[in-house]
Amino acid sequence: MTVGMNKVLVIGIGLFVSCLLLQCEQVDGKEYIVGDEKRWSPDANLTQWTEGKKFKAGDVLVFKYKDPLLMVAELRDTYLFEKCALYSPGLIELYTSGNDHVVLEKGTIHFAPYTPPYCENGMKLTVHVE
Ligand SMILES: *[C@@H]1O[C@H](CO)[C@@H](O)[C@H](O)[C@H]1NC(C)=O
Secondary structure, eight states, X not given: OHHHHHHHHHHHXXXXXXXXXXXXXXXXXXXXXXXXXXXXSTTSOHHHHHTTOOBOTTOEEEEEOSOGGGOEEEEOOHHHHHTTOOSTTTEEEEEOSSEEEEEOOSEXXXXXXXXXXXXXXXXXXXXXEO
């Protein structure tokens, strides 16, 4: 009887902890670490990273970086993005925490490090969100 109770308790605590760790976000959307193990860095092949991924509204992109120069600019305007004109009026949002959680909305969204010359050097991410 005591053993049975302990099992129930352990499973209960296990569920509670995994829920905390995952923040139960599967319900709302998938969470993606941008660049996987390379994170948000010039070493990550972001084109390759997006291959085969289907992004949906409500999914979350997590940008992890230590260098504040990599702070993330979000744009919708493809023309300005291609020119790396990351400032106003193209700039929608600037993320600076180094652990930035961006909830995706429908459409095409562009991201690049705000500080030159990362974008100019080709560190760019475009996602198409359904
Ligand atoms: C990134 O990946 C793409 C697709 O796999 C590849 O064509 C491209 O050469 C890669 N870029 C670099 C800089 O390795």
